[in-house]
Amino acid sequence: MAEELETERADVREDGRRPPRAVVGSHRIEEEIFGKVFDKNIVSRIWAFVDPYKTKVMWAVVAVLIFTAMQLLIPLIIRYAIDHGMQTGGNHSALVYAIGAFLAAISVNFAASYAQETLVGNVAEDVLFDIRKAMFSHLQRVSLSFMDKTEVGRLMSRLQGDVNSMQEFLETSVLSVGDITLLIGIVVVMLYLDFGLGLLTLSALPVLFIVRIFWLPRARKSFMAAHETNSITSGALAEAIHGVRAVQSMNRQPVNFMLFDEKAGANLRTHLTAARYAQVMVPIVDTLTGIAMALVIVVGGARVLGRALDVGVMVAFLFYIQRFFDPIRSLTLQYSVMQRAMASGQRLTDVLDVKVDIKDAPNAKVLPADMDGSVEFRDVVFGYNPKHPVLKNVSFKVNPGETVALVGPTGSGKSSCMSLIHRFYDVQQGQVLVGGHDVRDLTQDSLGRQIAMVLQEPFLFTGSVFENIRYQRTDATREQVIEAAKAVGAHDFIMRLPDGYDSILGQRGGNLSLGQRQLISFARALVADAKILVLDEATANIDSYTEMLIQKALVKLLEGRTGLVIAHRLATIREADRIIVLQNGELVESGNHAELMRNEKLYAKLYNLNYASFDDIPDQLVEEAASTSSRT
Amino acid sequence: MTIENSNGARKLSASLAHVHAAGWGKGLSILTRITVMALRHPWQSAAAIGATFIASAFQLMIPQLLGRAVDEAQGITNGGSAAAVAQDALLATALLLLGASILRGLFTMVQNYYSEAVGHHIGYELRLACYEKIQRLSFSFHDGVHSGDLITIVLLDLEGVRMYFSTAFVRLFFLSVLIGIGAYLMISTDLVLGLLALSFVPFVGWRSSVTQLRLRATWLDLQERLQVLTRVMEENLGGIRVVRAFAAQDHEMDKFEAASRNALNLAHQRVGIRVANTSAMTFSFFAAMGLVLWVGGGKVMSGEITVGTLASFLTFMTILQMPVRQLGLMVNAFARASTCGARLFGLLDLEIAVRDDEKAADLTVTEGTLRFNNVSFAYPSAPEQNVLQDVNFEARRGETIGIVGPPGSGKSTLAHLIPRFYDVTGGSITIDGQDIRKIRLKSLRRSVVVVQQDSFLFTTTIENNIAYGDPWAKEQNIARASESAQLHNYVLGLPSAYGTVVGERGVSLSGGQRQRLSIARALMLKPTVMVFDDSTAAIDAGTEQRIRSAMRRYASDRVTIIVAHRLSSLMHADRILFIEGGQIVEQGTHEELLAMGGRYRALYDLQIRPDDDAMSA
DSSP states (O other): OHHHHHHHHHHHHHHOSSOOSOOSSOOOOOOOOOOOSOOHHHHHHHHHHHGGGHHHHHHHHHHHHHHHHHHHHHHHHHHHIIIIISSTTOOHHHHHHHHHHHHHHHHHHHHHHHHHHHHHHHHHHHHHHHHHHHHHHHHTTSOHHHHHHSOHHHHHHIIIIIHHHHHHHHHHHHHHHHHHHHHHHHHHHHHHHOHHHHHHHHTHHHHHHHHHHHHHHHHHHHHHHHHHHHHHHHHHHHHHHHTHHHHHHTTOHHHHHHHHHHHHHHHHHHHHHHHHHHHHHHHHHHHHHHHHHHHIIIIIHHHHHTTSSOHHHHHHHHHHHHHTTHHHHHHHHHHHHHHHHHHHHHHHHHHHTSOOOOOOOTTOBOOOTTSOOOEEEEEEEEOSSTTSOSEEEEEEEEOTTOEEEEEOSTTSSHHHHHHHHTTSSOOSEEEEEETTEEGGGBOHHHHHHHEEEEOSSOOOOSEEHHHHHTSSOTTOOHHHHHHHHHHTTOHHHHHHSTTGGGOEEOGGGTTSOHHHHHHHHHHHHHHHTOSEEEEEOOOSOOOHHHHHHHHHHHHHHHTTSEEEEEOOBHHHHHHSSEEEEEETTEEEEEEOHHHHHHHTSHHHHHHHTOOSBGGGSOHHHHHHHHHHHHHO | OHHHHHHHHHHHHHHHHOGGGOOHHHHHHHHHHHHHHHHTSHHHHHHHHHHHHHHHHHHHHHHHHHHHHHHHHTTTTTTTOOHHHHHHHHHHHHHHHHHHHHHHHHHHHHHHHHHHHHHHHHHHHHHHHHHHHHHHSOHHHHHHSOHHHHHHIIIIIHHHHHTIIIIIIHHHHHHHHHHHHHHHHHHHHOHHHHHHHHTHHHHHHHHHHHHHHHHHHHHHHHHHHHHHHHHHHHHHHHTHHHHHHTTOHHHHHHHHHHHHHHHHHHHHHHHHHHHHHHHHHHHHHHHHHHHHHHHHHHHHHTTSSOHHHHHHHHHHHHHHHHHHHTHHHHHHHHHHHHHHHHHHHHHHTOOOSSOOOTTOBOOOOSSOOEEEEEEEEEOTTSTTSEEEEEEEEEEOTTOEEEEEOSTTSSHHHHHHHTTTSSOOSEEEEEETTEEGGGBOHHHHHHHEEEEOSSOOOOSSBHHHHHGGGOTTOOHHHHHHHHHHTTOHHHHHTSTTGGGOBBSTTSBOOOHHHHHHHHHHHHHTTOOSEEEEESTTTTSOHHHHHHHHHHHHHHHTTSEEEEEOSSGGGTTTOSEEEEEETTEEEEEEOHHHHHHHTSHHHHHHHHHSOOSSHHHHO
16 A cells, blocks of 8 residues: 555656646635734723623732732741751741741642632633623624625634633733732842842843743744644645545545645644744753852852851742742743734624624514515615615515515526515615515514515524424424424425434534425424515525425415515416516516516516526526617 | 445444543553654654653752752851861852753753654654545545544544653653652652652642543533534524524524533533642642651751751752642543544554455556446445446447436436446446456546536635646646636636635635536546536536537547436436436437336426416416
């Protein structure tokens, strides 16, 4: 196997006088990882999420301070014990006092560390979940035009990655309060114990600062490079998994392997470089520690010899020196965490700041359940971009119980009509009325309950068939669900599933065929039992057998309801009470099939092209038909 | 062999489900295997382990030297002799200490760097091996395993194995030396004080191991709960139109809230586990230190030991504290490497079901005739249920064969057998008399190309996507294939034409455009047999018509097989096979089959509208 691979790889190189037109994986466009170190705006926005936990955070800071104080106190107690309790012929009670103090200090230390870690850990988790909830619930209300242009993957990385780095930030923030206090504390205590010796020892500190300032940008660059090559390599691996069928059928294994080897090799190299940068600090810190200790021994030791200094002080110094570089190390790390948090915080606030365009009016009415079910468009002008309207002065009325088919070439504005009834967007001019009320005067919730929608691409949720069918009316009984499924002809195939109605649908109903998903979405609309049904017929090819079931179900679904159907199938169109033909955002004609055929305009022309569906008609022919009909 | 393979997929999924299943013996053999991989980098491993010994030796010297310095400062060692002598002694100790510190730092650097380097090399090798394996494992394997699970193996499990050398193996040496020699030194200096100083080690080591293992278990649980949350959010955002259409935001918030709370509760619980233990560990360490201070203080007073000795004991303890607390991390690293390794090696050790026969030769095309001889086939996941049963047909060069039938009739399966995505379970498929199982896969798949129903777009330029099977193709050829597939004009309209990046992170193409691209991709290979597996379903009838006429130019050089459910896609074929229940039930030309008035006729009546019943209404 390996040998064969070798020869294949040799082949590849040999024919390849020039590099192949090939890549594996993709160079993803990385998002900014680091932002400004401190951005007041973002911090205050994030602080709003911490605010509810203010008291807890305060106690956590208090606990951190106590904890740090105890850390500082312990060497002092040891010093006291040595200098007062252990001198030959010294007094035994001093040692007992010292031990007592030590015991007290470590008990307080225990309580403080317990309190601090519990508080900080829990608050950080709470805030993380709160921010995520705030974003998620905001996304439930922002306008669909924002959702239309934002990838789900991008939003998910906000809801997960960015939120996590905020959590990291909160945790380390409180701890860095401790670090700073510890650093200051050590300096103060050392200077207090012996000013000269303290000053001498502390001279090592600025050296470390300076070294780290030079080291940090380079090291960070190498860490970023490692991070980036890592995500490139992972991307290539993921691609190999998802695209494996295409890879095998196109015989790309040898070329891909060679290309992947390059990427994995680059990844190895950047990681080795990053490891070198990370490790080079170790001997530097150790050397500085060594120097500081040597200074204490030589200078301090001489003074102890000369009885100018207590030996306990020297021991305490040696203890402090071992702790003294820790806060500097973690503080410089904290710097990167801050920058990362600012970049994440910026992205989070960007999402939270997306305006909610469509809100219930202050005095919005509830659409009564006994409204007549009529739908009316009055001189509607609408465009996703107001400068380019997709609907221009469209007016029509659908009477209660009537089924109207909307037809027209792609881009004629059919789907926009459908979205407007449900008030996914607001019109720029004119009015959309449901049951005689302007949709902008109604509560969105009550409007939604009276309109059942079936989308072109049936979207099902993970969960049982049963739960999916009663998606809107979570209180529907099993009988109601089964009845609906029977009515649309889905009952038989549901019963053939392993657990019938309790069968769990895979991701987005992946284990069902498109046609079957369509039928379930019909049943879902039927259970919703709304006065108005808005349906966008599927254009994708469904096998003819299922297609037949769907046509039958559609009749059932429209029974006793006002129906507005974006129709693609001629069978559906001919069954409609009335047909509205749209072209370039304008209503060009309306009437029933026979009337429109007599009209001999766009509809008749398209119909006479003899395609099974309007969507099958090549664009070119549509254009021809449109131009000839506008001339007549 | 095929059956083994799908069992492989099933076993793999099963082992993913039961992370803790691996027994001790198995765990040990996995760890041995990783260790052997590490030792294949003998110099680097030796450097890492050697440096570990030296670094811990210097580490252990430091407390001794500090103690000595304290005593010298008190003039104890010199019996109160001349101050100058004492000063010289202090200077000597200080220099020794500085030297020990520097050397400790340098060797720690060497230890850390090389143990990480070995890990990165192992990671690199394993990534290549996984990539190679995944690319070659047959369709039957990929059918049976969730792609997310494979990604978990190659990303997370691989990481667990990679970290083994530095976080488990080398650390074991480090801790053994440090604790072992440290304990010896302390106990030999003063038995009672030594035991007291070490008293925290067993407790902290045990607590930290138990905690880490518990945190690991709850971590896996937390990941599962977070996955549920992710799914709720992802579905909501992906299906936002449905959510809005049914005014189901409240319902969705409830779902989110429930999943979120579920995860949050566990997260709080984990904080509890962690905190209870870290605080207890710190407390026990300090308690031991207090004991040493008390008993040691007494001994200093009675003159049994010097202050310097006591100071060296206390320093020993501070040096031991961190590594002992990290004992749990090491135990966790061993556990992680063994479970992750079990899955990773499980994948790497799988046999590849469809592979070259030992005597396989390249395909020699003479007549260009494809034959199905009594072909039967059952998927390895359901070996007793034949999807195809005794299928016989022949297709000569220049012929177009249409294959149609109800959903689940086996028509797509048939298409997948020709390039050997699966091996037949009965009968044989031959090209010019050569059984495809005796042809080298590479040469077979160059000659047989299937245009898939849902083709995968790679995140790269359109040009690279079209030339996917022939990366050295000339530009003109790419443009020509794209013209035949009716893609050229569309591509020219894009911002960077053929250089436009498509796929997941690029411009998104519609279903029809994707299908046209994959047709172009297939045309690049100039195959002997070209199979369309329902690959024009999303292309409108007019464009399809134009593609068909463009391809007529090449059709005389090859066998064309069209699997479709839209009759207009295959009505023109030279022969149409109607498949039902895995068998050919009708065959003939379009006209013959219509005249026959059977299944095909029924389907025709369903799909093509009767001419003018509406007009008469």
